Amino acid sequence: MKHGSETLSGFFIILALASGGVATPLAAATRESARKPAAAEAQVTFNRDIAPIVFRNCAPCHHPGEAGPFPLLTYADVKTHGRQIASVTRKRLMPPWLPEPGELKFADELRLSDQEIATIQSWVEQGEIEGNSSDLPRQPAFTTGWQLGKPDVIVRAAKPYLLLAGGSDSYWNFVFRTPVDRSQWLRAIEIRPGDKRLVHHANVLVDREESGRRLEKEPGVGFGGMELVIESEAFDPDSHFLFWKPGSRPYVEPDGMALRLDKNTDLVLNTHFQPSGKPEPIQPTLGLYFTDKPGTRHPILLQLDNDRMLDIPPGERNFLVSDDFTLPVDASVLAIYPHAHYLGRDLLALATLPDGTKKILIHIGNWDLNWQAVYRYEQPVDLPAGTTISMRFTYDNSAENIRNPNQPPKRVVAGNRASDEMAHLWLQVLPHESGDATIDPRVQLQEALALHHLQNNPEDFEAHYNLAALFEMKGQLSAAVLEFTEAVRIRPDDPTANNALGAVLLAGGQIGGAIPHLNTALEGRPDYFDAHYNLGNALAAQGDFAGALTHFQAAVRLHPQDANAEANLGSALAETGNLKGARLHFARALEIDPKNELARENLEQLNRDSHGHPN
Amino acid sequence: MGRRWHTIPVIRLLLVVIVAAGFAWFASTLGARNTAFDLAGNPVDPLKSGGRKIVVLVFVRTDCPVANRYAPTIQKLSEEHAAKAAFWLVYPSKAESAEVIRKHEREYGYRIPALRDPQHVLVKESQVEITPEVAVFSSGRRLVYHGRIDNLYQDVGRTRSVATTHELEDAISAALGGKRLEADATHGVGCYISDLE
Numbered sequence: 104m105k106h107g108s109e110t111l112s113g114f115f116i117i118l119a120l121a122s123g124g125v126a127t128p129l130a131a132a133t134r135e136s137a138r139k140p141a142a143a144e145a146q147v148t149f150n151r152d153i154a155p156i157v158f159r160n161c162a163p164c165h166h167p168g169e170a171g172p173f174p175l176l177t178y179a180d181v182k183t184h185g186r187q188i189a190s191v192t193r194k195r196l197m198p199p200w201l202p203e204p205g206e207l208k209f210a211d212e213l214r215l216s217d218q219e220i221a222t223i224q225s226w227v228e229q230g231e232i233e234g235n236s237s238d239l240p241r242q243p244a245f246t247t248g249w250q251l252g253k254p255d256v257i258v259r260a261a262k263p264y265l266l267l268a269g270g271s272d273s274y275w276n277f278v279f280r281t282p283v284d285r286s287q288w289l290r291a292i293e294i295r296p297g298d299k300r301l302v303h304h305a306n307v308l309v310d311r312e313e314s315g316r317r318l319e320k321e322p323g324v325g326f327g328g329m330e331l332v333i334e335s336e337a338f339d340p341d342s343h344f345l346f347w348k349p350g351s352r353p354y355v356e357p358d359g360m361a362l363r364l365d366k367n368t369d370l371v372l373n374t375h376f377q378p379s380g381k382p383e384p385i386q387p388t389l390g391l392y393f394t395d396k397p398g399t400r401h402p403i404l405l406q407l408d409n410d411r412m413l414d415i416p417p418g419e420r421n422f423l424v425s426d427d428f429t430l431p432v433d434a435s436v437l438a439i440y441p442h443a444h445y446l447g448r449d450l451l452a453l454a455t456l457p458d459g460t461k462k463i464l465i466h467i468g469n470w471d472l473n474w475q476a477v478y479r480y481e482q483p484v485d486l487p488a489g490t491t492i493s494m495r496f497t498y499d500n501s502a503e504n505i506r507n508p509n510q511p512p513k514r515v516v517a518g519n520r521a522s523d524e525m526a527h528l529w530l531q532v533l534p535h536e537s538g539d540a541t542i543d544p545r546v547q548l549q550e551a552l553a554l555h556h557l558q559n560n561p562e563d564f565e566a567h568y569n570l571a572a573l574f575e576m577k578g579q580l581s582a583a584v585l586e587f588t589e590a591v592r593i594r595p596d597d598p599t600a601n602n603a604l605g606a607v608l609l610a611g612g613q614i615g616g617a618i619p620h621l622n623t624a625l626e627g628r629p630d631y632f633d634a635h636y637n638l639g640n641a642l643a644a645q646g647d648f649a650g651a652l653t654h655f656q657a658a659v660r661l662h663p664q665d666a667n668a669e670a671n672l673g674s675a676l677a678e679t680g681n682l683k684g685a686r687l688h689f690a691r692a693l694e695i696d697p698k699n700e701l702a703r704e705n706l707e708q709l710n711r712d713s714h715g716h717p718n
Numbered sequence: 719m720g721r722r723w724h725t726i727p728v729i730r731l732l733l734v735v736i737v738a739a740g741f742a743w744f745a746s747t748l749g750a751r752n753t754a755f756d757l758a759g760n761p762v763d764p765l766k767s768g769g770r771k772i773v774v775l776v777f778v779r780t781d782c783p784v785a786n787r788y789a790p791t792i793q794k795l796s797e798e799h800a801a802k803a804a805f806w807l808v809y810p811s812k813a814e815s816a817e818v819i820r821k822h823e824r825e826y827g828y829r830i831p832a833l834r835d836p837q838h839v840l841v842k843e844s845q846v847e848i849t850p851e852v853a854v855f856s857s858g859r860r861l862v863y864h865g866r867i868d869n870l871y872q873d874v875g876r877t878r879s880v881a882t883t884h885e886l887e888d889a890i891s892a893a894l895g896g897k898r899l900e901a902d903a904t905h906g907v908g909c910y911i912s913d914l915e
Contacts, residue, residue: 172783183813186910187874196874268827269790271879300783380789381826445879473875505872508879521879 147226148234149178156219157181158243160198161188163350166245170299170349176242182231189227192220198350199474201467208481211352251293251353254390256282258370261323263386266301266376272521273378274329277387278315279370288361290394291354294347296374297385303375303473307345307389309362312599315371317628329375330519342402344438344531346477354479355392359399364391367662377473400533402437403545405552407452407494407528410517411560415446415500415524417512422446422498424526426559429491431551432544433535435483439465440529444521445472445506446498452528457489464492464530472506483533494528549573564593568600571607580611591620598627602634609641617641632661636668639675648678659688666696674705682709754808754835757816762833764806764840765859771804772862772893773855774886776830777846777911778807780814780822784874784908785850788867789826792850795867795886796830803890805830810849811914812836841911851906854889856896863889865904873907 147153157175165171165180174180181188191197192215200213215223226232260277267273296302308315318326343362344354356362372387409426416422441450452464465478486492500512508522509515515524534544550573556566571586587604594600605620618641624634639654655672662668673688686709692702753761765773776792778785796805807830809819819832835841844853845864853864868881885904892899 173781183913184909186913190910191874194873196876199875269787378787378790379783380786471875505876505878510878510880510882 146232147222147229148232148238149181149226150234150236151238152222152234153181153226154178155240156215156223157188158240160213160215160219162243163245164198168247168299169245170302172300178233185227185231189224192223195220199471201469201471201474201476202478203466203468205463205466207462207464207484209478210481211479213350249293249295249390251291251355251390251392254293255393256391257388258282258391259388260325260372260386262325263384264325266383266385267378268380268382269378271378272303273327273376274521275325275327275374275376275385276315276318277325277372277374278310278319278323279372279389281364281366281368281370281391283364283366283368286363286365288394288397289364289391290356290361290396291392292345292370293353293390293392294345294372294387295390296347296372296387298383299349301376301379301383301385302347302349303377304475305347305372305374305387308371308373309345309364310369310371311365311367313369315369328519329521330373330525342404342531344404344440344477344479344529346440348474348476351476353390356398358394358396360402361394361396361398363398366664401545402531402533403548405492405530405532405548407492407530408526408556409494409559410526413498413515413517413524413526415498415515417509417514418501420499420501420503421448422500424494424496424498426494426526426528427491428552428555430486430488431547432488432537433486434532434544434548435485435535436464436480436530436532437483438477438479438531440475440477440531441465441467441470441494441496442475442525442527442529443470443472443496443498444524445508446500446504446515446524447472447496447526448499448504449495449497450528451493451495452530453493453495454484454486455491455493457487492528492530494526496526496528498524498526546573546577562593564590564597564600567593568603571603575603575607575610580607583607584611596623596627598624598631598634601627602631602637605634605641606637609637609644614641614644618645630661632658632665632668635661636665636671639671643671643675643678648675651675652679664695666692666699666702669695670699670702670705673702677705677709682713685709752837752839754833754837754840757819757832757834759816764804764808764833765843765855769804770857771802772857772890774799774803774805774890775808775840775844775846775853775855776805776867777810777841777844777849777851777853779809779811779849779909779911779914780818782849782909784871786826788850788870789828791867793826793828793830795890799890802894807832808835808840808844809833810835810838810841810911813914838911838914845903846906847911848906848908849911850908852886852889854886854893856893861902862893863899863902865901866906871907 161175163169165173165175167174173184175184198213198215202209204214258279258281260279264275264277292307294305294307296305315326316322343356370389372389374387376385405428407426407428409424412424439452441452443450447470450465450467450470454462454464456462462484464484500507500515502510502512517524534548537544549569553566553570553573556563557570567586567589571583571590574583574586584604584607587600587607590600591597591604601620602624605617605624608617608620618638621634621638621641624631625638628634635654635658639651639658642654643651652675655668655675658665658668659672669688669692673685673692676688677685686706689702689706689709692699753763756762764775807828809832814834816834819834823832833840844861846853850867851865852867854862856862863885865885867886869878869883870881871877889899
């Protein structure tokens with residue numbers, strides 16, 4: 104079906120200040136001891152001890168063209184930032200890695216051991232000795248340009264965004280028109296967000312319904328905003344994390360996990376920038392890498408949240424927001440993405456297995472929006488049905504939280520702006536197939552999730568909508584009508600929900616009930632293809648062929664490549680006596696889709712009639 | 719507190735003039751000791767140049783992201799106080815050439831005169847340790863304040879959405895009004911100048 108709305112509020116944000124080697128003053132004691140070799144300590148040299156640490160952990164960002172504000176590739180590079188490096192590593196500000204170490208390992212973990220940090224401190228205290236050149240490992244080689252090689256297709260943002268020299272952080276969304284003329288499978292999207300020193304993080308969302316375009320003041324300019332809601336089909340390739348942060352390598356989906364890209368699909372790049380001190384035009388590009396291996400395993404993004412609990416009084420230092428969801432099916436967790444804004448402090452996700460065993464899925468003890476990331480597990484985490492996934496996020500709305508956007512603090516509730524808060528936990532899970540081919544575990548999971556969200560908040564628009572779409576998919580039309588009606592009650596003017604309610608009423612033969620909703624959908628969004636198409640059908644079913652004609656004409660104008668719209672336009676023309684026009688559009692439908700039965704049958708009928716009753 | 723008079727540097731500066739004169743035939747930047755230089759390579763003592771204005775030295779480094787992020791703030795403050803305060807950008811890195819500094823000034827929209835301080839003469843006199851830190855001198859080379867510009871940064875990568883204290887502006891007001899500051903020295907957040915030695 105053409106409707107479905109999943110709120111991927113977008114994974115937003117952040118990659119912090121480009122990174123590295125900046126420093127704050129060392130504690131006085133360290134200052135005193137600087138450059139006095141500790142007698143008992145072994146001598147630490149750059150070539151033998153420091154270079155391997157720096158090359159592996161720092162250089163991936165700190166080399167020309169990357170996010171690090173200066174290179175860390177040679178002895179001279181490292182020496183000229185030596186005390187900074189000692190300071191930021193000691194405080195674990197660098198390399199940026201938020202999760203606490205735990206039982207479950209993440210891929211590409213960027214965390215120095217205590218020993219490595221101590222070695223760096225000793226090296227600086229001992230006077231930054233270079234050491235024997237024969238000890239120096241080979242300098243790492245980095246690919247310049249596209250990390251995955253030349254992309255099959257490159258798309259560039261139509262217009263640059265101008266980041267101002269000063270002020271606070273900026274959030275901008277670029278809408279890319281995808282250049283495919285048929286559905287293709289993607290194994291990777293490489294995001295080149297522009298000058299990497301400015302971008303904290305970037306995220307691609309697949310937008311099949313032009314949700315992003317509708318927010319642009321003029322085509323191609325993009326639009327502001329920290330969080331996004333993208334409409335999608337019920338099960339969608341959105342269930343992939345397409346995330347960029349400084350130093351991250353583009354992720355290539357394994358075989359069978361490719362994501363589908365259709366024509367007329369947009370890719371929306373949600374970005375977070377920090378001013379650099381000078382004006383910077385930013386014009387990102389995306390590299391698309393296709394594969395001929397279609398997606399056969401379809402993950403789902405589970406979203407835990409509890410926005411209704413988010414109502415944080417000013418001054419509150421330890422405000423808890425929790426959510427608990429029990430998996431109805433066996434599933435593997437592939438990746439996790441916790442998200443809060445500037446008040447978030449301690450972010451914990453926990454799995455309690457049916458036997459009572461607990462696994463920490465992720466624990467971030469010192470949340471920093473600037474370094475948020477998607478974390479992929481080194482090995483998928485298998486969780487049996489009956490496992491409860493728990494989100495425990497705490498928030499600090501005191502004046503002592505230096506990131507608090509409100510000084511003095513004020514009451515903060517859930518919302519999409521930087522001064523609002525969020526408590527979201529996304530998990531990318533792969534539900535296991537059940538033995539019964541008639542049961543789709545994804546449907547079970549989505550249904551359980553929608554019901555869970557409604558339990559948290561009976562006024563959850565998206566949950567009613569998604570539940571309705573699932574009922575509709577299973578052919579339970581009256582249940583679908585009830586849930587879509589709830590969605591429309593909550594947002595009476597929402598075009599998507601009105602269209603969906605109209606469509607499902609129409610499918611159940613309740614034409615009179617459908618028409619007002621379809622009209623409402625078009626009032627809100629006059630260029631809504633689905634609503635024109637559905638209203639055309641509703642009017643035709645009532646015998647109002649002239650009315651139907653208008654809407655099919657609008658539909659064909661909006662989607663000139665839609666064979667069904669052409670065929671229906673042909674039918675409406677035939678009914679209103681324009682046989683020549685009807686033939687033309689049936690022929691056009693068959694040109695687009697030679698297998699379009701409606702067009703073929705109607706055209707044959709028309710030909711038979713014209714033999715019997717020559718004009 | 720304490721360090722109110724800097725008689726010794728004055729004597730050293732006298733020596734400098736002699737030494738510099740002696741080596742004036744070749745690159746003055748190589749020859750001159752105990753001085754900062756303008757971008758043409760001439761020795762300059764910004765603390766003598768103020769006349770009746772107070773002098774603000776702003777220590778920066780072209781590759782320090784924290785210092786760079788302050789560029790609009792620094793430029794704006796220099797314009798607001800132009801009538802009474804002479805601002806100088808001071809680049810303490812030996813490695814940053816006049817050409818690199820000119821490019822940096824252009825890119826970041828600076829219209830403040832720049833000095834190179836490869837021998838850290840001004841760094842020492844100003845008692846600064848970090849870029850970006852500032853030093854405010856009233857007439858008579860009296861160091862009124864040295865340290866951070868404001869409290870935007872708590873640490874590297876840890877910033878407020880806006881600064882809530884404005885130490886440089888307070889120091890300028892204090893110097894102009896002949897008042898003493900509660901805190902005449904703070905620590906900046908940014909890049910260590912000693913790493914440049």
